[in-house]
Amino acid sequence: MKPYVFTILSLILSHSVFAQEPRATLYGTVTSGGEAIPAATISVAKTTAATQSDLSGHFRLDVPAGNITVAVNALGYAPYNRDLNVSVLDSIQLAIELDPISVTLDEVVLDRQTGLTRRTPYAISGVEMQSLSKSSNPGGIAGALREIPGVSGAGMGPGIVKPFIRGLGFSRVVTIYQGNKLENHQWGQDHGLGLNNLGVSNVDVIKGPASILYGSGALGGVLMVKDDESYLTSGKVSGSVGSVFNSNSNGIRTFGSVGNRFDNGFFANVDAAYENHADYKAGDGLLIGNSRFNNHTLRAHAGLDLDRFKNKLSLTYHSQDLGIIDDNEMVDGESLVTSRNDRSVQLPYQQIRDYVASYNQETTHDHFTTYLHLSHHYNDRSEVEESFDEVDLGLKQRNTFYSGRITLNPARDLSHTFGVQGSVIATANKSVAKEILIPDANTTDFGVYYLSSLDWKNFYVQGGARFDYRKVIADASAPHLVEYGFTLPGDPQDRKLSVTFSGFSGSLGASYTLASQHQFKVNVSTGFRAPDLAELFSNGPHPGTNRFETGNIDFKREQSIQTDLSYAFNSAMFDIGASVYNNVISNYIYFVATGNIRPEDGLEIWAFQQGDALLYGTEWEVAFRPLRDKRLEVTSRGAMVRGTLRKSDEHLTFIPADHYTIQVAHEPGFATGARLFAAVQHTAVQNRLGYNEQRTPDYTLVNAGIQHEFPLTAGKLTAAISINNAFDVTYVDHLSILRAFSIPNPGRNIGLALGYRF
Numbered sequence: 194m195k196p197y198v199f200t201i202l203s204l205i206l207s208h209s210v211f212a213q214e215p216r217a218t219l220y221g222t223v224t225s226g227g228e229a230i231p232a233a234t235i236s237v238a239k240t241t242a243a244t245q246s247d248l249s250g251h252f253r254l255d256v257p258a259g260n261i262t263v264a265v266n267a268l269g270y271a272p273y274n275r276d277l278n279v280s281v282l283d284s285i286q287l288a289i290e291l292d293p294i295s296v297t298l299d300e301v302v303l304d305r306q307t308g309l310t311r312r313t314p315y316a317i318s319g320v321e322m323q324s325l326s327k328s329s330n331p332g333g334i335a336g337a338l339r340e341i342p343g344v345s346g347a348g349m350g351p352g353i354v355k356p357f358i359r360g361l362g363f364s365r366v367v368t369i370y371q372g373n374k375l376e377n378h379q380w381g382q383d384h385g386l387g388l389n390n391l392g393v394s395n396v397d398v399i400k401g402p403a404s405i406l407y408g409s410g411a412l413g414g415v416l417m418v419k420d421d422e423s424y425l426t427s428g429k430v431s432g433s434v435g436s437v438f439n440s441n442s443n444g445i446r447t448f449g450s451v452g453n454r455f456d457n458g459f460f461a462n463v464d465a466a467y468e469n470h471a472d473y474k475a476g477d478g479l480l481i482g483n484s485r486f487n488n489h490t491l492r493a494h495a496g497l498d499l500d501r502f503k504n505k506l507s508l509t510y511h512s513q514d515l516g517i518i519d520d521n522e523m524v525d526g527e528s529l530v531t532s533r534n535d536r537s538v539q540l541p542y543q544q545i546r547d548y549v550a551s552y553n554q555e556t557t558h559d560h561f562t563t564y565l566h567l568s569h570h571y572n573d574r575s576e577v578e579e580s581f582d583e584v585d586l587g588l589k590q591r592n593t594f595y596s597g598r599i600t601l602n603p604a605r606d607l608s609h610t611f612g613v614q615g616s617v618i619a620t621a622n623k624s625v626a627k628e629i630l631i632p633d634a635n636t637t638d639f640g641v642y643y644l645s646s647l648d649w650k651n652f653y654v655q656g657g658a659r660f661d662y663r664k665v666i667a668d669a670s671a672p673h674l675v676e677y678g679f680t681l682p683g684d685p686q687d688r689k690l691s692v693t694f695s696g697f698s699g700s701l702g703a704s705y706t707l708a709s710q711h712q713f714k715v716n717v718s719t720g721f722r723a724p725d726l727a728e729l730f731s732n733g734p735h736p737g738t739n740r741f742e743t744g745n746i747d748f749k750r751e752q753s754i755q756t757d758l759s760y761a762f763n764s765a766m767f768d769i770g771a772s773v774y775n776n777v778i779s780n781y782i783y784f785v786a787t788g789n790i791r792p793e794d795g796l797e798i799w800a801f802q803q804g805d806a807l808l809y810g811t812e813w814e815v816a817f818r819p820l821r822d823k824r825l826e827v828t829s830r831g832a833m834v835r836g837t838l839r840k841s842d843e844h845l846t847f848i849p850a851d852h853y854t855i856q857v858a859h860e861p862g863f864a865t866g867a868r869l870f871a872a873v874q875h876t877a878v879q880n881r882l883g884y885n886e887q888r889t890p891d892y893t894l895v896n897a898g899i900q901h902e903f904p905l906t907a908g909k910l911t912a913a914i915s916i917n918n919a920f921d922v923t924y925v926d927h928l929s930i931l932r933a934f935s936i937p938n939p940g941r942n943i944g945l946a947l948g949y950r951f
Contacts, residue, residue, distance in 0.1 A: 216255045216256060216257060216258065216281070216862065217255070217256050217257070217258050217279040217280065217281060217282065217283040217284070217285065218253065218254070218255055218256070218283070218284045218285070219235075219252075219253070219254045219256055219263065219277075219279075219285050219286075219287055220251075220252065220253040220254070220284070220285075220286055220287070221251070221252065221286045221287035221288055221289060222246070222249070222250045222251055222252070222287075222288055222289065223235070223246045223250045223252065223265060223267070223289045223291065224250050224288070224289070224290055224291070225270060225290065225291045225292070225293055226293070229246075229248070229249050229250030229251075230246060230250050230267050230270065230291060230709075231245075231246055231247060231248045231249070231250060231708060231709045231710060232245050232246065232267070232709045232710055232763060232764070233245065233246040233250070233252075233265055233266065233267035233270075233291070234265065234266045234267070235252050235254055235263065235264075235265050235289075236263075236264050236265075236266075237254075237256050237257070237261050237262065237263060237264070238261070238262040238263075238264055238274075239262075239904070240256070240257055240261070240865055241822075241824060241860040241865065241866075241868075242254060242255065242256050242257065242822060242824070243822050244765045244821050244822045245763070245764060245765040246765075247764065247765065248708060248710070252765070253821065254821075254822065255820075255822070255862075256279060257862075257865065258279055258280055258281045258283070259278070259279065260276065260277075260278050261276070261277050261278075261279060262274055262275070262276050262277075263275045263276075263277060263287070265289050265291065267291060270291035270292060270293055271291065271292040271293075273289055273291055275287075275289075304369075304397075304406075304417055305553075305555055305564050306369070306372055306553075306564055306566055306596050306598070307406040307407070307596075307598065307610070307612060307642075307644070309406060312648075312653040312655075312704055313653075313655055313702070313704075314653070314654075314655055314700075314702025314703055314704050314714045314715065314716035314757075315399050315400070315401065315403065315700075315702065315716055315718075315757075316343075316399070316400040316401055316714070316716070316757050316759055316772050316774070317397055317398065317399055317400070318341045318342070318343070318344070318397070318398050318400065319341075319395050319396060319397040319398065320337060320338060320340060320341055320395060320396055320398075321394065321395045322334070322337065322390035322393045322394060322395055322396060322421075323390075323393075323394055323395075323421060331351035331352065331439060331442065331444055331468075331470060332346065332348065332351050332352075332354040333354065333385075333386065333387075333388055333389040333390065334386060334388045334389060334390055334393065334396060334416070334418065335348075335354040335355060335356045335385065335386040335388070336351065336354050337390065337396075338356055338396060338398065338416070340854075341398055342812035342813065342814055342830045342831060342832040342852075343358060343359050343400055343810070343812040343832045343834075344356060344357070344358055344398055344400075345357045345849040345852070345928055346928060347362055347382070347847060347928040347929070347930060348385070348926075348928070348929055348930065349382075349383050349385075349517070349518060349929075349930045349931055350473060350481065350484040350486075350516075350518055350931070350939075351442065351470070351473060351484070351486075351939060352385065352470065352484070352485075352486030352488075352513075352515045352516070353383060353384070353385035353486075353515055353543075353930075354385050354386065355382075355384070355385055355386055356368075356386060356416060357413075357847065357849065357928060358398065358400055358401075358413045358414035359400055359401065359413065359414065359774065359776070359808065359810060359834055360413075360808050360810070360834040360835075360836045360845065360847070360848045360849065361412065361413025361414070361808070362413065362847060363382070364410055364722065364725045365410065365412045365413035365414075365722055365751075366410070366411075366413045366414055366415070366416065367403070367407045367408075367410045367411040367414075367415045367416070368386065368388070368415075368416045368418065369407070369415060369416065369417045369418060370388060370418045370549065371418075371420070371507045371509065371549055371551040371553075371568065372551050372553045372566040372568060372596070373549055373551050373566075373568035373570055373592075373594050374407065374408075374410075374592075374594050374596075374614075374616065375388075375570065376570065376572070376590060376592040376616075376618055377545075377547065377570075377572045377574075377590070382930050383517065383543070383738070383930060384574075385515070387511065387513060387545060387547065388418065388511070389466065389468070389488070389490060391448060391450075391464050391465075391466040391490045391492060392420055392421055392450060392462070392464035392492045392494075393418055393419065393420060393421060394419050394420065394421035394422070394423070395419050396416055396417065396418050396419065397416075397417040397419065398414060398415070398416055398417075399411075399414050399415040399417070400414050400757075400772075400774075400812075401413075401414055401716075401718060401720075401755045401757055401774060401776070402414075402698070402700070402718045402719060402720025402753050402755050402776075403415045403718070403720065404659065404661075404698040404718075404719070404720035404721050404722075405642055405644070405657055405658065405659040405698050405699055405700050405718065405720075406642065406644075406659075407614070408614055408638060408640045408659070408661050409638065409661060409663060409694075409721060409722050409723045409750075410722055411720060411722075412720040412721060412722040412751060412753055412778070420494070420507070421450075422462075424452030424453055424454060424460065424462055425454045425460060425498050426454075427453075427454075428454075429453065430451065430452075430453045430951075431451075431452060431453065431950075431951060432449065432450045432451035432452060432950070432951060433448075433449065433450050433948060433949065433950045433951070434448070434449040434450075434948070434949050435447070435448055435449070435911075435946065435947055435948030435949065436448075436946070436947055436948075437944060437945070437946040438944065438945045438946075439470070439942055439943075439944050440941075440942055440943040440944070440945075441473050441474050441939050441940065441941065441942035441943075442470040442471050442472065442473040442474070442484070442485070442939075442942075443470070443471045443533070443534050444468065444469065444470035444471070445468070445469055445470075446466065446467070446468040446469075447466065447467050447468075448464070448465065448466035448467075449464070449465055449466075450462065450463065450464040450465070451463055452494070454498055458497045458498050458499045459495075459496075459497055459498075460494075460495065460496060460497070460498050461493075461494065461495045462492075462493070462494045462495075463491075463492070463493050463494075464490070464491070464492040464493075465489075465490065465491050465492070466489065466490045467487075467488075467489040468487060468488050468489065469487040469536055470484075470485055470486050470487065470536070471485050471533065471534050471535060471536050472484045472485050472516075472530060472531075472533075472535070473939045474939065474940050474941075475923055475936075475937035475938065475939060475940050476918075476921050476922050476923025476924065476937060476940040476941075477921060477923055477940065478921075478940070479923075479937070479940075480528075480530045480533070481518060481522060481530075481936060481937075482518070482519070482522055482528045482529030482530035482531070483516035483517060483518055483519065483522075483529040483539050483540075483541070483542070484516055484518050485516045485535070485536055485537075485538075485539065486513065486514060486515045486516055487513075487514050487536065488511065488512060488513040488514070489511075489512050490509070490510065490511045490512070491509070491510045492507065492508065492509045492510075493507070493508045494506070494507045494508075500557075501556060501557045501558070502554075502555070502556050502557075503554070503555045504552070504553065504554040504555070505552070505553045505554075506550075506551070506552050507549070507550070507551045507552075507553075508549070508550050509547070509548070509549040509550075510546075510547070510548055511545075511546070511547040511549075512545070512546050512547075513543070513544070513545040513546075514538050514542060514543070514544055514545075515542060515543040515545070516538070516539055516541075516542050517541040517542055517543060517576070517578075518931060518936060519541070520738070520739060520934050521934070522931075522934065522936050523934060523935050523936055540577060540578060540579065540580070540581070541576065541577060541578040541579075541585075542576075542577055543574065543575070543576050543577075544574070544575045544577065545572070545573070545574050545575075546572075546573040547570065547571070547572050547573075548570070548571040549568065549569075549570045549571075550568060550569050550570075551566065551567070551568035551569075552565075552566070552567045552568070553565070553566050554566075560601065560602060561599055561600060561601045561602070561603065562599070562600045562603045563597070563598070563599050563600075564596070564597065564598050564599075565596075565597045566594070566595065566596040566597070567594075567595050568593070568594045568595075569591070569592070569593050569594075570590075570591070570592040570594070571589075571590070571591050571592075572588075572589070572590040572591075572592075573588075573589055574586075574587070574588045574589075574590075575587045575623070583625075583627060584623055584625050584626050584627065585626065585627050585628050586626055586627075586628055586630060586735070587622060587623030587625060587626035588620060588621070588622060588623065588626075588631075589620070589621050589622075589623060590618065590619070590620045590621075591618070591619045592616055592617075592618045593616060593617045593618075594614075594615075594616040595613075595614065595615055595616070596612070596613070596614045596615075597612065597613050597614075598610055598611065598612035598613070599611055599612075605648075606647065606648045606649060607645070607646070607647050607648075608645070608646045609643070609644075609645050610642075610643070610644040610645070610646075610657075611641075611642075611643055612641070612642045612643075612644070613639075613640070613641050613642075614638075614639075614640045614641075614642075615637075615638050615639040615640060616636075616637075616638045617635070617636075617637055617638075618634075618635070618636040618637075618638075619634075619635050619636075620633060620634045620635075620636070620726060621633045621671075622671070622673065622674065624671070624672075624673045626673070628677075628733060628734050629673075629674060629677045629679045629733050630727070630731055630732075630733040630734065630735055630742060631726045631727055631730050631731055631732075631733075631744075632667045632668060632669040632674065632679060632681060632726075632730050633667070633668045633669070633671055633674065634665055634666060634667045634668065634726050634730070635665070635666045635668070636663065636664070636665050636666075636726075637663065637664045638661065638662070638663050639661070639662050639663075640659055640660065640661040640662070641659065641660055642657060642658065642659035642660075643657050643658055643659075644656075644657035645657060651705055651706045651707065652703060652704070652705055653703065653704045653705075653706075654701075654702070654703045655700075655701075655702055655703070656699070656700060656701035656702065657699060657700060658697060658698070658699040659697065659698050659699065660695070660696070660697050661694075661695065661696065661697075661698070661721070662693070662694075662695040663693065663694045663695070663723045664691065664692075664693045665691070665692050665693075665694075665723075665726070665729070666689065666690070666691045667681055667689065667690045667691075667692075667726075667729070667730050668688070668689050669681050669688040669689070670687065670688040670689060674688075675688070679732060679733065680732065681730065681732075681746075682730070682745075682746040683746075690730075690746070692729065692746065694723040694724075694750045696721055696750065696752070697719075698718075698719050698720055698721050699718070699719055700716060700717065700718035700719070701716070701717055701718075702714065702715055702716030702717065702718070702757075703715055703716075710762055710763055710764055711760070711761070711762050712760070712761045712762075713759070713760055714757070714758070714759045714760075714761075714772075715756075715757070715758050715759075716756075716757045717754070717755070717756050717757075718754075718755055718757075719752065719753060719754050719755075720752075720753045720755070721750050721751060721752050721753070722750060722751040723750045723751075724744075724748040724750065724751075724782060727742065727744060727801075728744050728745070728748060728782050728801045729744045729745065729746055729748060730744050730746070731743055731744035731801070732744065734794065734796055739796055739797060740786075740796060740797055740798075740799045741791050741794070741796040741797065741798050741799070742798075742799050742800075742801075743798065743799070743800045743801070744801050745800075745801055745802075745803070748780070748782060748801070748803055749779075749780045749803070750780065751778055751779065751780050751781055751782060752778070752779045752780065753776055753777065753778040753779070754776070754777050755774055755775065755776040755777075756774065756775050757772060757773075757774045758772060758773050758774070759771065759772035759773075760772075765818065765821045765822070766817065766818050766819070766821050767815070767816065767817060767818070768814075768815070768816040769813075769814075769815050769816075770812075770813065770814045770815075771811070771812070771813040771814075772811065772812050772813075773809075773810070773811045774809060774810060774811075775807075775808075775809045776807070776808040776809065777805070777806075777807055777839075778805065778806045778807070778808065779805050780803050780804075780805070781803065781804060781805060781806035781838070781845075782801055782802070782803050783801070783802055783803075783804070783806075783838075783845065783846060783883075783884065784799060784800075784801055784802075784846070784884075785799065785800060785802055785884040785885060786798075786799050786884070786885045787799065787800050804838050804839070804840060804841075805838070805839040805840065806836060806837065806838055806839060806845060807836070807837055807839050808834065808835065808836040808845070808848075809834075809835055810832065810833050810834040810835055811832070811833055812830075812831070812832040813829075813830065813831055813832075814828065814829070814830040814831075815828065815829045815830070816828045824859065824860045824861070824862060825857075825858075825859050825860075826857070826858045826859075827855070827856070827857050827858075828854075828855070828856045828857075828858070829853075829854070829855050829856075830853070830854050831851070831852060831853040831854065832849075832851070832852055833851040833852075834848050834849055835848070835881070836848045836883075843883065843884070844881045844882055844883045844886075845883050846883030846884055846885070846886055847883070847928055848879075848881065848883065848927075849879075849927060849928055850876050850877050850878065850879035850889065850891075850927045851876070851877040852874070852875070852876050852877070853874070853875045853876075853877075854872055854873065854874045854875075855872065855873050856870055856871070856872035856873075857870065857871050857872075858870040864901070866901055866902035866903065866904065867899065867900070867901045867902075868899070868900045868901075869897075869898070869899045870896075870897065870898055870899075871895070871896070871897040872895070872896045872897070873893065873894075873895055874893065874894045874895075874896065875891070875892075875893045875894075876891060876892055876893075876894075876924075876926070876927075877891050878890055878891040879927040885933070886927075886932075886933075887932060887933060889925050889926070889927040889932060890924070890925075892922055892924035893922070894917070894918045894919075894920075894922055894924075895918070895919040895920055896915070896916065896917045896918070896919065897915070897916050897919060898913060898914060898915030898916065898944075899913070899914055899915075900912070900913040900914075901913075905949075907951050908949055908950050908951030909949070909950050909951075910947075910948070910949050911946075911947070911948045911949070911950070912946070912947050912948075913944070913945075913946040913947075914943070914944070914945055914946075915943070915944040915946075916941065916942070916943050916944070917941070917942045917944070918939065918940055918941050918942060919941060920941070921940045921941040922940070923937050923940065924937060924938055925937050925938060926938050
């Protein structure tokens with residue numbers, strides 16, 4: 194490790210040890226009915242002071258002097274609050290008695306759409322999205338998720354990032370947004386996730402097959418995007434406003450929200466954001482031409498929030514203009530760079546507009562709960578290369594999605610969930626498009642599932658099964674497709690072709706909790722994915738690339754069997770989590786260059802192929818708090834993935850390199866509300882190369898930042914400064930779509946952020 198890394202970490206550690214202000218001490222026990230309660234959280238309101246009780250229920254916590262409110266929380270017990278007046282150097286003993294309560298549905302449900310619980314045996318991680326550091330990430334939600342072990346991103350610059358989970362991405366990862374199963378042409382390498390964190394509280398990530406809950410496409414995992422609904426509990430009009438500046442691309446993002454829940458249960462909320470970036474700089478100040486992008490988003494929500502009934506109508510408009518970095522960007526004289534702060538839309542670029550309307554409804558009864566979801570998503574995509582007056586590739590997609598479930602005995606030891614999901618997706622080429630890659634198509638999905646959960650002593654067992662049916666009707670009869678000369682496989686006379694896919698998926702797993710601190714999970718699940726439109730019917734040039742792409746109508750559906758083992762330990766001083774997994778995928782579809790060149794246009798022919806694959810790996814994360822609270826925390830995390838084709842032992846493409854991070858975070862006692870961090874990220878060399886891939890060298894990045902919250906009478910003002918890639922390292926990430934053209938990732942970036950919550 195380089196000397197500057199130790200310098201940064203030493204400064205933070207030494208500041209923590211020698212710069213503490215005089216404080217008081219609370220100590221004692223947390224019990225209920227004479228029994229010790231381990232892992233209870235003891236905290237002081239409006240401060241960062243917090244700790245957990247040990248196995249004997251004992252705790253010790255340094256607190257600031259003055260009038261304080263002590264809060265104690267433990268799963269299965271009513272919250273405890275006590276006001277105290279403490280003086281400097283006081284040592285106060287507390288005997289805290291908690292009242293037991295039954296675990297409510299709110300405490301155990303992770304996803305209301307499917308009835309997924311927090312104790313599920315699936316490997317699940319999450320990341321909150323409301324901090325300024327997340328708001329400043331140009332890659333949006335997909336960029337922020339990269340801090341989760343096992344989650345990575347394939348990108349074409351900071352504006353186009355697509356999430357990968359354990360080596361699987363594109364149409365193998367499902368995104369749930371506003372309850373909608375998002376469909377926005379995930380099959381394209383140059384099609385990003387297209388979401389930012391506006392109005393989002395957190396994102397939960399299911400790692401591994403979740404087809405039993407979400408159907409085709411959840412073979413690799415699921416991103417569950419959760420709306421920020423803090424206005425429901427604020428008791429007044431609440432919201433936020435802020436702005437973020439990124440030096441690397443001279444990017445500016447301004448955002449705001451306001452919402453309220455009225456006494457009769459009616460609520461309303463509005464969110465808005467605007468973001469604009471110039472071209473980014475790689476290491477050593479090299480400008481990457483046409484990496485500029487801009488987007489703006491508007492969201493509105495309204496509904497009722499009652500004890501046994503809740504509904505919510507949500508509307509979202511999201512607009513993106515994304516520059517496409519040319520393959521010849523690094524060739525002398527071919528760069529598209531103009532001036533440093535030029536933000537004008539430049540050829541070639543993508544113009545994307547998304548409209549999402551959704552309705553979610555929950556009801557709670559004495560012996561069952563219900564959930565209903567209806568949504569419609571309209572996606573309008575144009576790729577423009579040669580002239581602003583011409584559309585090279587134009588696609589319109591309309592997705593109507595529905596989901597419903599009923600859960601019997603939701604608060605009892607044995608519960609049963611029955612659910613149904615489905616969608617109708619219409620994809621059409623724009624009549625003005627110059628090039629056609631896929632035909633028009635109508636896709637109908639229908640699935641039913643059963644999920645059962647058993648809570649017995651320290652065990653939680655969950656299993657279920659699902660049946661799905663998909664029908665795809667490809668249609669090349671539209672006049673502009675006929676004129677273009679697009680043909681379907683076999684060239685049917687009516688220029689239409691129908692294919693169907695059906696089958697079962699399921700999962701069975703268990704978690705075991707020992708002494709409230711140790712948790713063991715094992716899960717075996719099978720997932721599936723029906724081939725997407727591009728894999729089945731591609732037969733044309735892909736704008737923005739130098740490829741002519743061909744599909745295969747005879748592809749079978751992908752089917753996986755994954756075994757996942759995980760362990761977690763939590764205490765006041767340590768959090769430890771680790772998992773290992775093995776994923777066997779039958780009929781895995783991959784994309785290769787054939788080496789053949791079309792004489793009529795000089796494009797290289799790329800084809801989809803199919804074979805069995807094996808993926809396996811491990812993830813871990815360790816957090817160490819030497820002061821037994823969160824004022825000083827050292828975190829280490831890492832992940833490795835391996836993927837091969839089983840018959841040939843060829844490596845799979847888009848497998849991320851091994852990745853490790855060490856971070857030190859400090860909340861100094863003399864400055865309540867302040868947080869400092871420094872992190873070292875090391876990515877190993879990736880020489881396990883898939884088809885048409887190139888070796889990417891290892892690299893090490895240093896990030897650091899400071900954030901401070903200033904309490905005000907009517908709210909809280911937060912200011913933050915961060916620096917990513919502090920030493921301006923020039924590197925190419927292995928999952929970058931641009932690695933084949935030696936186009937490096939962004940260099941040093943200084944982020945400045947200011948936000949106000951009221």
